[in-house]
Amino acid sequence: MQRKFCSACGGALAPATERHRSQKCKSCGAEHFRNSKPCAGALVVRNGRVLLVRRAIEPFKGHWDTPGGFLHENEHPEVGARREILEETGLHVRLVGLFGIYMDCYGGDDADEWTLNIYYIAEPLDDAEPRAADDASEIGWFAPDALPATMAFKHERQVLDDWRARLRQS
Numbered sequence: 813m814q815r816k817f818c819s820a821c822g823g824a825l826a827p828a829t830e831r832h833r834s835q836k837c838k839s840c841g842a843e844h845f846r847n848s849k850p851c852a853g854a855l856v857v858r859n860g861r862v863l864l865v866r867r868a869i870e871p872f873k874g875h876w877d878t879p880g881g882f883l884h885e886n887e888h889p890e891v892g893a894r895r896e897i898l899e900e901t902g903l904h905v906r907l908v909g910l911f912g913i914y915m916d917c918y919g920g921d922d923a924d925e926w927t928l929n930i931y932y933i934a935e936p937l938d939d940a941e942p943r944a945a946d947d948a949s950e951i952g953w954f955a956p957d958a959l960p961a962t963m964a965f966k967h968e969r970q971v972l973d974d975w976r977a978r979l980r981q982s
Contacts, residue, residue: 818842822932847925848915853880853891854897854934855975856905861955863974865948867898872964876952878971880929889930897934900953901942905934912974916967929967 815825815835823839828846835844856863856879864876879900883892890907897905911931918925936942942951954960956976961971 814846818844833877835958840958846926848928849918850883850930851880851927852883852930852932854876854893854901854905854907854932855911855971856897856901856934856936858953860938861953862954862959862972863901863903863942864945864954864960866950866952867947867964868944868949869947872951872956875962875963876960877948877964878931879948880926880931881947893930893934895931899946900944900948901945902945903942906937907932907934909933910944912971914967914971916965918965929965929971933970938957944949 814828814933817823818825818837818840821837821840825835825837825844828835833846835846836842837844843951863879865879867873867875879897880893881900882894884890884953887895893907894905899901909932912934914929916927916929918927944951947970956979959972959976963972
């Protein structure tokens with residue numbers, strides 16, 4: 813999304829172009845970058861099944877999603893992933909490793925807000941049962957061969973395909 817006004821002085825911003833992806837203030841010269849928003853989440857795995865949550869909010873209300881979300885200011889992705897899982901499922905987890913980094917556009921094909929999605933593999937710290945909370949309406953444990961056909965965000969299909977591929981390799 814292109815901004816119209818400079819956050820430093822309020823002056824008009826020149827439009828971004830393919831060559832110059834940032835916008836420059838016509839008054840003070842401040843440069844405004846359109847960076848991807850950082851997100852963190854995890855594939856929570858127990859007994860060979862992955863935990864997914866059904867979204868209770870837009871965008872993609874009612875679709876299955878991996879637990880995760882936007883990072884807070886100055887929040888490390890590991891802290892953010894654990895926080896998001898706790899908020900959405902009530903589970904305390906241990907991150908066992910970095911899984912991968914995926915790009916996506918938040919809100920669908922017409923959206924212009926990019927995300928950088930950092931995923932971990934996690935396991936619950938105890939045998940507690942998850943509960944839908946925060947922006948989740950339902951919780952489900954899914955076997956690798958019984959995953960939902962559609963997911964909330966495009967990159968999640970790739971994340972789950974990569975998870976299944978790693979399982980086949982081990």
